[in-house]
Amino acid sequence: MLEFEDVIYVDNNATTPVDPRVKEEILPYLGEKYGNPNSMHQKGREARAPIDEARERVASLLNSRSEEIIFTSSATESNNHAIKGTACSKKQQGKHIITTKIEHKSVKEPINYLKKQGYKTTYLDVDKDGYIDLEELKDSVRDDTIFVSIMLANNEIGTIEPVKEAAQIIPDQTIFHTDAAQVPGKLEIDVDKLGIDLLTINGHKMYGPKGVGALYINEKTEIDPLLHGGGQELGRRSGTENVPYIVGLGKAAEVAEEEQKKDKEKLTKFQQQVIEEITQEVEKTKLNGPKEPRLPGNVNISFKGVEGEALVLRLDGRGISASTGSACASEQLEASYVLKEIGLKPEHAHSSLRIGFSRFNTQEDVDNLIKELKEVVKQLRSISAL
Amino acid sequence: MLEFEDVIYVDNNATTPVDPRVKEEILPYLGEKYGNPNSMHQKGREARAPIDEARERVASLLNSRSEEIIFTSSATESNNHAIKGTACSKKQQGKHIITTKIEHKSVKEPINYLKKQGYKTTYLDVDKDGYIDLEELKDSVRDDTIFVSIMLANNEIGTIEPVKEAAQIIPDQTIFHTDAAQVPGKLEIDVDKLGIDLLTINGHKMYGPKGVGALYINEKTEIDPLLHGGGQELGRRSGTENVPYIVGLGKAAEVAEEEQKKDKEKLTKFQQQVIEEITQEVEKTKLNGPKEPRLPGNVNISFKGVEGEALVLRLDGRGISASTGSACASEQLEASYVLKEIGLKPEHAHSSLRIGFSRFNTQEDVDNLIKELKEVVKQLRSISAL
Numbered sequence: 001m002l003e004f005e006d007v008i009y010v011d012n013n014a015t016t017p018v019d020p021r022v023k024e025e026i027l028p029y030l031g032e033k034y035g036n037p038n039s040m041h042q043k044g045r046e047a048r049a050p051i052d053e054a055r056e057r058v059a060s061l062l063n064s065r066s067e068e069i070i071f072t073s074s075a076t077e078s079n080n081h082a083i084k085g086t087a088c089s090k091k092q093q094g095k096h097i098i099t100t101k102i103e104h105k106s107v108k109e110p111i112n113y114l115k116k117q118g119y120k121t122t123y124l125d126v127d128k129d130g131y132i133d134l135e136e137l138k139d140s141v142r143d144d145t146i147f148v149s150i151m152l153a154n155n156e157i158g159t160i161e162p163v164k165e166a167a168q169i170i171p172d173q174t175i176f177h178t179d180a181a182q183v184p185g186k187l188e189i190d191v192d193k194l195g196i197d198l199l200t201i202n203g204h205k206m207y208g209p210k211g212v213g214a215l216y217i218n219e220k221t222e223i224d225p226l227l228h229g230g231g232q233e234l235g236r237r238s239g240t241e242n243v244p245y246i247v248g249l250g251k252a253a254e255v256a257e258e259e260q261k262k263d264k265e266k267l268t269k270f271q272q273q274v275i276e277e278i279t280q281e282v283e284k285t286k287l288n289g290p291k292e293p294r295l296p297g298n299v300n301i302s303f304k305g306v307e308g309e310a311l312v313l314r315l316d317g318r319g320i321s322a323s324t325g326s327a328c329a330s331e332q333l334e335a336s337y338v339l340k341e342i343g344l345k346p347e348h349a350h351s352s353l354r355i356g357f358s359r360f361n362t363q364e365d366v367d368n369l370i371k372e373l374k375e376v377v378k379q380l381r382s383i384s385a386l
Numbered sequence: 387m388l389e390f391e392d393v394i395y396v397d398n399n400a401t402t403p404v405d406p407r408v409k410e411e412i413l414p415y416l417g418e419k420y421g422n423p424n425s426m427h428q429k430g431r432e433a434r435a436p437i438d439e440a441r442e443r444v445a446s447l448l449n450s451r452s453e454e455i456i457f458t459s460s461a462t463e464s465n466n467h468a469i470k471g472t473a474c475s476k477k478q479q480g481k482h483i484i485t486t487k488i489e490h491k492s493v494k495e496p497i498n499y500l501k502k503q504g505y506k507t508t509y510l511d512v513d514k515d516g517y518i519d520l521e522e523l524k525d526s527v528r529d530d531t532i533f534v535s536i537m538l539a540n541n542e543i544g545t546i547e548p549v550k551e552a553a554q555i556i557p558d559q560t561i562f563h564t565d566a567a568q569v570p571g572k573l574e575i576d577v578d579k580l581g582i583d584l585l586t587i588n589g590h591k592m593y594g595p596k597g598v599g600a601l602y603i604n605e606k607t608e609i610d611p612l613l614h615g616g617g618q619e620l621g622r623r624s625g626t627e628n629v630p631y632i633v634g635l636g637k638a639a640e641v642a643e644e645e646q647k648k649d650k651e652k653l654t655k656f657q658q659q660v661i662e663e664i665t666q667e668v669e670k671t672k673l674n675g676p677k678e679p680r681l682p683g684n685v686n687i688s689f690k691g692v693e694g695e696a697l698v699l700r701l702d703g704r705g706i707s708a709s710t711g712s713a714c715a716s717e718q719l720e721a722s723y724v725l726k727e728i729g730l731k732p733e734h735a736h737s738s739l740r741i742g743f744s745r746f747n748t749q750e751d752v753d754n755l756i757k758e759l760k761e762v763v764k765q766l767r768s769i770s771a772l
Contacts, residue, residue: 004418009429015422015626023416030409030595032390036401039709040695041702043395073459073597076615076625088503106615106624113614117474204626209416211459211597211628226612228499229462229492238492239462240401240590242597309426316427323425 001362008320008365012205013155013182013298013356018248019207025251026209029244037241038232047243054250058214061253062199063190070215070233071246075181075202076106077226078215079149081237082177082198083110085223086147087119093173094144096120100132100151100161101341107149107179120144128343129290130159138169145174152180152199153187156338156354157289158298160187167195175221181205181213185256185263185359186296197221203245207359208252212245263359267297270357270366274299277370282377288339288352297357302339302348306380311353314376320369323354387748394706394751398591399541399568399684399742404634405593411637412595415630423627424618433629440636444600447639448585449576456601456619457632461567461588462492463612464601465535467623468563468584469496471609472533473505479559480530482506486518486537486547487727493535493565506530514729515676516545524555531560538566538585539573542724542740543675544684546573553581561607567591567599571642571649571745572682583607589631593745594638598631649745653683656743656752660685663756668763674725674738683743688725688734692766697739700762706755709740 002017009017018026029050035043037051052066059066072078087097099111101123115121122140124132132150141148148170153160163178170176177198183189184206191199198221203212217223217236229238256263271294279285284304303311308324315322324336335349344352355369388403395403404412415436421429423437438452445452458464473483485497487509501507508526510518518536527534534556539546549564556562563584569575570592577585584607589598603609603622615624642649657680665671670690689697694710701708710722721735730738741755 002418006418007428011422011425011427011429014425014430015420017420018416026416030404030412032388032392034401034403035707036397036590036596039397039400039707040698041397041707041709042393043397043707044400073463073628074613074625076613077459079615080613104615105617106613109614109617109624113610204422209628209630210422210626211631224499227460227462227466227492228495229465229490231491231495238495239460240596242459242595244595245597312426321421321425321427321429323427 002360005360008369010355010357010361010365010369011321011323012358013354014323015204015210016207016358017360018209019252019255021255022208022248022251026244026248029247033243037243038230050247050250051241051243054246057250058201058253061184061189061257062201062216063192064216065219067234068216068219070217070237071241071249072213072215072237073211073242074213075179075200075205078200078213079104079106079179080110081215081226082200082223083107083114083147083149085226086175087114088224089222090146090175094146096122096142096145098122098124098137098140098145098148100124100126102126102130102154102338103149103151104155104179104181107151111149126341130154130157130338130342132161132166134162134165134169137166141169141171141174147175147177149177149179152178152189153182153295154289154338155182156336157300157342158295159289160293160295163196164194175223182295184253185260186267187264188260191216191218198223203249203252206252206256208249209245212242212249214249259359264296266359267357270361271297271299273366274355274370275301278373282374286348288342288344299355300352302344302352303377304348304351305384306351306377308350308352310380311376314380315372318372318376320372324352388746391746394755396741396743396747396751396755397707397709398744399740400709401590401596402593402744403746404595405638405641407641408594408634408637412630412634415633419629423629424616436633436636437627437629440632443636444587444639447570447575447643448587448602449578450602451605453620454602454605456603456623457627457635458599458601458623459597459628461565461586461591461599464586464599465490465492465565466496467601467612468586468609469493469500469533469535471612472561473500474610475608476532476561480532482508482528482531484508484510484523484526484531484534486510486512488512488516488540488724489535489537490541490565490567493537497535512545512727516540516543516724516728518547518552520548520551520555523552527555527557527560533561533563535563535565538564538575539568539681540675540724541568542722543686543728544681545675546679546681549582550580561609568681570639571646572653573650574646577602577604584609589635589638592638592642594635595631598628598635600635645745650682652745653743656747657683657685659752660741660756661687664759668760672734674728674730685741686738688730688738689763690734690737691770692737692763694736694738696766697762700766701758704758704762706758710738
């Protein structure tokens with residue numbers, strides 16, 4: 001547990017706290033080590049070496065070469081870069097893009113934007129547990145398919161997509177991207193074994209800060225930059241390097257690699273306890289997404305007749321931070337498109353609660369969450385019965 | 387002076403230290419206030435309010451409305467957004483872009499990229515002091531001109547461009563952008579008085595952190611987003627908000643506004659002292675850029691027969707951090723294109739030293755810098771004479 005924590009925070013698929021070990025490594029770069037890493041004097045040099053080290057740490061986490069990692073400002077930037085960078089560099093080859101219907105908006109929206117610019121798009125269906133159909137993927141690939149994006153694990157319902165198997169189907173001349181934002185520290189990521197060309201990770205889903213991400217670009221893959229300018233990151237992403245956060249992401253990657261096995265075990269245990277106790281002991285509930293295998297720590301359950309928003313607010317009143325749907329969409333009133341795509345009716349989609357555990361949650365958190373959640377559901381149902 | 391400082395740092399046009407007051411406001415958001423501002427629970431709400439406050443602080447600095455400010459990851463992103471966002475939204479209207487020959491690379495390179503995509507470009511010449519010619523601008527504007535970008539102050543030679551006068555010439559249907567990255571805290575910025583549509587600022591040139599910037603978008607100006615996704619920043623810039631740095635940029639803006647008059651006075655005094663003592667007391671020197679008015683704090687002098695790089699390294703050896711050319715280009719061996727454009731021969735461009743003072747420099751720093759610089763130049767010239 002974090003010493004400063006004053007709530008039971010179980011909304012870690014929206015954002016994680018910064019690991020104190022990460023914060024500690026960031027601080028000197030907001031203080032005395034403020035140099036521009038592109039400067040040739042002492043202040044510049046002392047900011048250059050830690051970027052190299054951070055790159056090696058991220059590369060180690062993903063089993064890539066360090067030259068294959070570029071630092072970005074977010075998963076959103078990494079995804080936009082992957083998509084638009086490919087669209088621009090490959091437009092002579094074709095204009096067809098394949099993705100799934102349950103991607104994060106930072107994949108979905110740039111592809112929708114390209115569609116308006118005249119690109120052709122195929123959105124793969126998913127089944128009731130959120131899995132794509134590899135046969136449909138096979139049938140969708142065309143001669144002019146330049147890009148495929150399939151997420152590694154869904155942020156709302158925890159489905160782990162068959163990315164490795166998809167890579168076998170996708171032809172060499174098509175660039176294959178996966179958004180792995182939710183995965184570091186929970187499951188192993190090996191870019192070689194996955195057989196992908198581009199992979200996105202995100203600082204603030206892996207106990208690093210908000211405002212930093214990375215994009216793995218296979219050494220054989222050529223895509224246009226999204227940010228042109230001073231030529232940083234070997235010309236692939238311009239802008240003065242965000243040294244403090246890059247150092248932070250590096251540390252977060254190192255901790256994720258070291259503690260992945262332990263964290264996975266704990267997150268899976270907490271997740272399975274909530275799934276079992278709630279779906280078995282509370283009536284008219286439904287687990288959204290697969291039971292197992294599932295992204296460790298993620299739970300998504302619909303409570304018939306209960307408004308998800310009311311659930312979140314009542315839990316909040318009891319000191320528990322959880323969510324309904326994804327944080328990006330939570331200001332909007334529409335129900336989760338992910339839940340719609342797995343076949344939920346709007347009223348069931350609106351009655352969902354998402355829980356995401358972190359390495360800082362304790363057994364006590366889980367027990368309290370289950371207890372409070374049962375009470376709140378009961379309370380809300382009794383009001384609704386009136 | 388900063389309590390942790392161990393060198394005389396006079397490379398503040400490359401990057402500034404983070405003001406301790408800014409760092410102090412950042413810290414809680416790397417700690418207990420880690421929520422995603424798009425979440426509806428307590429942790430989310432406590433991260434939302436400070437973003438609104440930061441936006442008001444930046445708006446106040448620029449005399450804009452707060453809804454006209456979006457936060458980005460850097461000046462590079464702001465400039466790419468301004469340029470590519472306009473190019474995409476206005477491509478039916480025309481494909482002609484005007485800029486100057488001495489823009490920062492984060493303006494120059496995205497425009498060069500668009501040129502390769504079929505856009506037409508006009509690069510305005512500058513005179514020996516770096517000023518554009520308003521008559522040339524007038525003659526360059528065409529019916530299909532969709533975008534003009536003219537920097538407010540040059541990062542290498544301190545020229546303050548006649549942006550306000552240019553705005554009178556540029557037609558309403560043409561979007562007018564200015565890169566003001568170097569200006570906050572040194573000169574007043576008033577978007578109304580300037581009459582511009584888009585304006586870029588940068589955290590780490592105004593005592594904020596590296597990895598955050600802002601783009602002013604006039605309420606009447608419509609440009610496409612560069613980052614599509616969750617719809618943050620009113621749909622104009624997606625990606626989970628970098629709360630710590632946004633708060634930091636807000637504080638940096640507040641301090642810049644409060645201390646601008648005092649800082650300008652001090653920076654101008656230091657600047658003029660160096661210009662006068664060095665150009666008068668060291669032979670065969672030449673000030674690059676105008677003497678007055680000039681971006682406060684910036685000095686750029688060529689020392690005939692002396693390699694700029696050798697100068698920087700020798701000064702570094704004596705605990706003084708300065709630069710030759712801009713930091714972005716300093717890894718490259720080519721001479722500064724800005725110095726070439728104001729008419730310097732390559733050997734003079736290669737012999738230049740750039741100095742940039744900050745609010746943390748002291749009179750003692752300036753006196754020591756002048757003393758050491760004179761000695762180093764003498765030393766290098768005596769070697770070269772051998």
